[in-house]
Amino acid sequence: MSRLRVFRLGSLFVILLIVAAILVILDAYARGQFSSNATISSTHFELSGIEKEKAEEVLQQLESNYDRIGRDLKIQPAMKIRVYVYTNRWAYGRATGNWTAGGNPEGPEIIHLLWNGKNTGQNAIHEFAHTVTLRLLINQAPQPLDPAEFDKKFATLPVWLWEAVALYEANQAHNPLLFQYMSNGKYPSLQELNQRSKGAKIYDVGFTLVEFIEYKWGHDRLIQLLLEYGDLQKVLNISEDEFSKQWNEFIVKAEKTPSSIRGR
Numbered sequence: 636m637s638r639l640r641v642f643r644l645g646s647l648f649v650i651l652l653i654v655a656a657i658l659v660i661l662d663a664y665a666r667g668q669f670s671s672n673a674t675i676s677s678t679h680f681e682l683s684g685i686e687k688e689k690a691e692e693v694l695q696q697l698e699s700n701y702d703r704i705g706r707d708l709k710i711q712p713a714m715k716i717r718v719y720v721y722t723n724r725w726a727y728g729r730a731t732g733n734w735t736a737g738g739n740p741e742g743p744e745i746i747h748l749l750w751n752g753k754n755t756g757q758n759a760i761h762e763f764a765h766t767v768t769l770r771l772l773i774n775q776a777p778q779p780l781d782p783a784e785f786d787k788k789f790a791t792l793p794v795w796l797w798e799a800v801a802l803y804e805a806n807q808a809h810n811p812l813l814f815q816y817m818s819n820g821k822y823p824s825l826q827e828l829n830q831r832s833k834g835a836k837i838y839d840v841g842f843t844l845v846e847f848i849e850y851k852w853g854h855d856r857l858i859q860l861l862l863e864y865g866d867l868q869k870v871l872n873i874s875e876d877e878f879s880k881q882w883n884e885f886i887v888k889a890e891k892t893p894s895s896i897r898g899r
C-alpha cells in the first residue's frame with residue numbers, strides 16, 4: 636500500500652470519527668441531556684425538561700387556569716398531568732413524531748410542549764384544554780373503554796372545534812378583522828379550517844368561533860356540540876355553510892362583535 640493511500644484512508648477514518656462524534660452529541664442534545672432533567676411538581680401537574688425557575692412560571696400559569704377550564708368543560712382531570720417541555724424542535728419531533736406543531740397532548744394525562752419563550756405558559760394552557768376536552772369525550776364513551784374504537788370515533792371530531800375550544804380556553808385571541816379574508820367576505824369554510832396544512836387559519840380565528848357559539852346559543856350547547864362531535868345540524872339545527880356565513884356576519888357587524896375581540 637502506498638504512503639499516499641495510507642494517508643487517504645487515515646483521513647477518511649478521522650472524518651468518519653468526527654461525523655460519528657457529532658451524531659452522538661446531537662442525539663444526546665435531542666434527548667435533552669443538556670437541559671434540566673429535574674421534575675418540578677405543583678398541585679395538579681408535574682413538569683420536566685426546563686430549569687426550575689422557568690418550570691415554576693409555566694406551572695403557575697397552568698395552576699391558575701386549572702379550575703376555570705375544568706368548570707368550563709364541565710370535567711376535572713382524574714390524575715396529575717405530566718408536562719414534558721423540549722428546548723429544541725429536534726428533541727420535540729423525535730419524542731412525539733410531530734415535526735410541525737408546537738405542542739400536543741398524548742392521551743388525557745400527558746402534554747408535550749416545545750419551549751416557546753414567554754408564550755410557553757399560554758401554549759401549555761392550550762394543550763391542557765385539549766387534555767380536558769379529551770377526558771370529557773373519553774368519559775362519555777361506552778365503558779369499559781375500547782381504545783381502538785375511541786380513536787376511530789375521536790378522528791371524526793372536526794379540527795376546527797377541537798382547536799377553537801383550546802384557543803378560547805387559552806385566551807389566544809386575535810382581532811379577526813386584521814385578516815383580510817374575514818373582512819372581504821372570503822371567509823374560510825369549516826372544511827378549510829379543518830385543514831391545518833392550508834394556512835392554518837383556524838389558529839387565527841378559532842377563538843371567535845367559540846365566542847360566536849357562546850353568543851348565539853350559549854355555553855351548554857358548546858359542550859353538547861363537543862359531545863356530539865361537531866354535529867351542527869343536530870345540536871344547533873344549522874348547516875355548516877349557514878353557520879360559517881352567520882359567524883362571518885357576527886365578526887363583520889361591529890355592533891354584534893363583543894368588545895373582547897374588538898379591543899385586541
Ligand SMILES: [Zn+2]
Nearest residue numbers: 761765798801
Ligand atoms: Zn391545539
